[in-house]
Amino acid sequence: MTTTNPSLTKKELLLVIIASTLILAWTSIPNWVGYNVQNDQLAFRGTFFDPTDYSVHIAMIQAGMQGEWAYTFRFTTEPQQAAYIRMFYIVLGEINRLFRANPELVFQVARWLWGYAALVSIFALTRRIFESRRGQWLAFFLIVFGTGLGWLQVILNASTTPTDFWLIDAYVLFSLAMFPHFAFTLALMCVALIAYFDYLRSARWEKIVVVIISAILVQFVNPIAFILVDITITAAAFLNWIQKSKINRAEFVSLAVIATAQVPLFLYNFILLSRDPIWSQFTAQNTTPSPPFIDYLWGFGLLWILAIIGAVRAFRKKSSLLLSFAIWIILAFILAYMPFAIQRRFLLGITIPFGVLSTYGLLEFFESLSTKSFWRPSRIAVAMTFVIIALSMTSIFQVPAFSFYLMSRPEKYFYPRTLNAAFEWIDTHTAPNDFILSDDQTGQLVAQKTGRRVYLGHLMETINYTAKVTEVKSYYQDELPTNWVSQYPISWVIYGPYEKQIAPDFQPNPDLELVYQSDDVQIYKVK
Numbered sequence: 001m002t003t004t005n006p007s008l009t010k011k012e013l014l015l016v017i018i019a020s021t022l023i024l025a026w027t028s029i030p031n032w033v034g035y036n037v038q039n040d041q042l043a044f045r046g047t048f049f050d051p052t053d054y055s056v057h058i059a060m061i062q063a064g065m066q067g068e069w070a071y072t073f074r075f076t077t078e079p080q081q082a083a084y085i086r087m088f089y090i091v092l093g094e095i096n097r098l099f100r101a102n103p104e105l106v107f108q109v110a111r112w113l114w115g116y117a118a119l120v121s122i123f124a125l126t127r128r129i130f131e132s133r134r135g136q137w138l139a140f141f142l143i144v145f146g147t148g149l150g151w152l153q154v155i156l157n158a159s160t161t162p163t164d165f166w167l168i169d170a171y172v173l174f175s176l177a178m179f180p181h182f183a184f185t186l187a188l189m190c191v192a193l194i195a196y197f198d199y200l201r202s203a204r205w206e207k208i209v210v211v212i213i214s215a216i217l218v219q220f221v222n223p224i225a226f227i228l229v230d231i232t233i234t235a236a237a238f239l240n241w242i243q244k245s246k247i248n249r250a251e252f253v254s255l256a257v258i259a260t261a262q263v264p265l266f267l268y269n270f271i272l273l274s275r276d277p278i279w280s281q282f283t284a285q286n287t288t289p290s291p292p293f294i295d296y297l298w299g300f301g302l303l304w305i306l307a308i309i310g311a312v313r314a315f316r317k318k319s320s321l322l323l324s325f326a327i328w329i330i331l332a333f334i335l336a337y338m339p340f341a342i343q344r345r346f347l348l349g350i351t352i353p354f355g356v357l358s359t360y361g362l363l364e365f366f367e368s369l370s371t372k373s374f375w376r377p378s379r380i381a382v383a384m385t386f387v388i389i390a391l392s393m394t395s396i397f398q399v400p401a402f403s404f405y406l407m408s409r410p411e412k413y414f415y416p417r418t419l420n421a422a423f424e425w426i427d428t429h430t431a432p433n434d435f436i437l438s439d440d441q442t443g444q445l446v447a448q449k450t451g452r453r454v455y456l457g458h459l460m461e462t463i464n465y466t467a468k469v470t471e472v473k474s475y476y477q478d479e480l481p482t483n484w485v486s487q488y489p490i491s492w493v494i495y496g497p498y499e500k501q502i503a504p505d506f507q508p509n510p511d512l513e514l515v516y517q518s519d520d521v522q523i524y525k526v527k
Contacts, residue, residue: 008124016140020119023144024112027177030402031108034414037407042414045445046104048402049178050168051413052458055444057089057179061103062451064093066432073282074447075457077435077488080278085269088181088221103451107180114183115176119144121190122172122352128197129321129356135363138384143355144172145392148301163291163299164394170299170347173395185225186349188214192226196233197321199254200240208254212261219262223269225348226262227335228328232353233258235327239320278463283341286460290336290343302391303354310361322360325353362387415445416497418520423449425516425523426492434491439472439498446494455490476503485526486511496521 008016030048038044047054059074070082071090089107096106126139150162168174168182175182192214199207211233218226234255241247273283290296297304307329314322328350335346366384369375375383389396406413419442426436427450435453436446443457456468474480476499485493495506497520508514512524 008120008127012123012127013120016120016123017116019140020116023119023173024115024176026399027115027173028108029399030177030406033403034406037409038414038417039409041417042409043417043420044406045413045415046107046448047178048406048413049166052444053179055448056458056461057181058103058107059447059451060086060089061093061096061106062447064090065096065100065103066093066451067097069094073278073461073463074451074453075443075461076278076463077453077455077490078278078463081272081276083272083276083279084220085223085272086221088184092180104448110180111176111183114180114187117187118172118176118183118190121187121194125190125194125352126356126359128194130359130363132363134366134380134384135359138362138388139355139359141388142303142358142391143352144176145388145395146300146303146351146355146358147171147173147392147394148299148303150299150394151397152301153298158298160291160295162394163295165398167299167344167347169345170350171395172349172351174398175348177399181221182348185218185222186352188218189225189229189349190352192229193232196254197236200236200251200321203250205254208257211258215258215262216265219265219269222348223266223273224342224345228332228346228349230259230262231331232324232328236321236324239323243318243320281463282460285463285465287341288344289341293333293337296333296336300350300354303351303358306358306361306391307354308357308361310357310359313360313364314357322357325356328353329357358391415441416520418518419445419496420449421518422494422496422516422521422523426450426452429515430492435489436492436494437472437475437485437488437490438494438496439476439502440469441498442494442496455488473502476506478503478507478509482509482511485509491526493524493526494521495524 031046034044034046034048045051045054046058056075060071063072063074068082068090070084071086072080072082092106092110093103096103122143123136123140126136126143130136130139147164148162150164153162164171168178172186175186192211195207195210195214198204199211215226215229237248237251237255240251272279274280307326311323311326314326332346332350336343366380369380369383423446426446430436430450430452432451433453435455436443437455438446440456440458440462443454446452446454447457456462456465456472459465462468471480475484476495493508493512495508499506508524511527513527514522515525516523
């Protein structure tokens with residue numbers, strides 16, 4: 001099943017780059033629409049989905065630009081231990097100290113560059129698995145565009161939002177459209193799989209080094225993402241031994257070396273996230289539970305059927321490599337319902353095994369068509385295109401749907417432009433580690449636009465978020481003691497459009513000194 005000449009030719013690489021450019025341009029359309037429909041009153045927040053996490057990532061680029069090399073929460077005032085975890089955006093910011101470019105531009109450049117890396121790596125993986133060009137490209141497009149039947153749920157007026165409309169991690173195109181650290185992780189996951197499959201064929205130990213480097217880099221960005229790669233390569237080796245009725249000692253040692261290399265960072269992350277007083281509270285708030293399984297059935301739709309057909313065919317053909325992808329799917333969904341707070345995070349890149357197995361299930365059908373005189377190669381290509389479209393309907397309609405939605409300038413994705421002058425003042429007149437008090441929506445924007453720290457701003461990165469939402473509301477409504485703000489390391493208080501929604505008649509306490517005023521925004525210094 002694996003090709004004997006796995007290296008990409010120049011022609012193939014050019015085609016993949018062209019296809020990748022079109023894919024990344026497609027994913028960028030909603031953001032382009034958002035920036036183009038800005039007006040004198042409203043400014044675009046910079047993303048068409050999940051603006052709160054977008055604010056976190058841009059804030060961490062800002063932190064890197066300020067010289068930080070370790071992660072500290074920008075959305076909470078509690079003293080905390082800086083940690084070497086989730087390093088992707090910190091490193092981007094450190095690199096940007098050389099260029100001093102706009103952090104949001106850096107984010108988009110990284111999304112494109114790592115998007116190219118991810119897409120080329122995905123095609124290189126399909127090149128390792130399938131000999132025929134037809135199989136390689138079919139698998140590539142199913143991995144990238146494959147989704148479920150969310151579009152049908154919308155037509156049927158489903159009571160819940162379809163999974164493939166919101167679960168960024170699970171769908172490659174959605175991941176590439178949103179966050180560059182997802183593209184980074186997907187690229188290295190594919191590189192590691194390629195390297196280990198090459199090792200099984202060639203027994204060259206430098207391939208194991210590639211797997212180890214990939215694993216460590218992924219752990220610095222996403223501590224759990226590589227678990228599914230570990231499962232897949234272990235399954236491929238074990239199934240190979242079962243098929244041969246013999247354990248290959250060198251392959252066993254290679255797995256042990258890969259696992260051992262990951263232990264130090266695993267222990268570091270585990271101790272940090274479970275024992276550290278602040279990071280453990282973040283862990284408790286960082287809940288991403290799985291929806292009912294019926295939602296996943298809809299969310300991957302026809303891919304389930306085709307993947308099962310592919311797995312059955314792989315079992316009959318005794319293909320240990322392809323069966324390892326079936327085990328990836330099975331264990332990923334088992335982990336997605338284990339008693340962990342981050343259940344659905346285990347589905348990152350799950351369309352990779354779905355796409356591979358679905359392609360294997362379809363190839364026999366297309367090969368049977370090629371023996372019939374009616375089915376010339378051009379007609380088979382049309383049929384393959386139809387299959388890809390049928391399995392990618394949500395991906396196809398998601399981009400125009402988000403684009404049309406942004407044209408209405410929804411409040412979630414746009415903010416009052418009057419805040420920009422206030423952000424410029426903050427950037428000029430405050431210190432990088434100053435804390436600012438505001439409503440949580442303002443807090444997100446302050447961290448994003450200025451890199452300053454805030455008292456409140458993110459559901460997971462603001463420790464005791466729910467209590468602080470109540471406190472902030474009570475503060476602006478003058479329901480707290482006058483010295484409440486002095487209990488925290490807060491240097492500045494903002495009263496702007498979002499704060500006026502919770503307290504139209506805010507009266508500053510005597511411990512506040514007005515230092516900035518515009519028609520819509522006041523900034524006070526805490527005396």
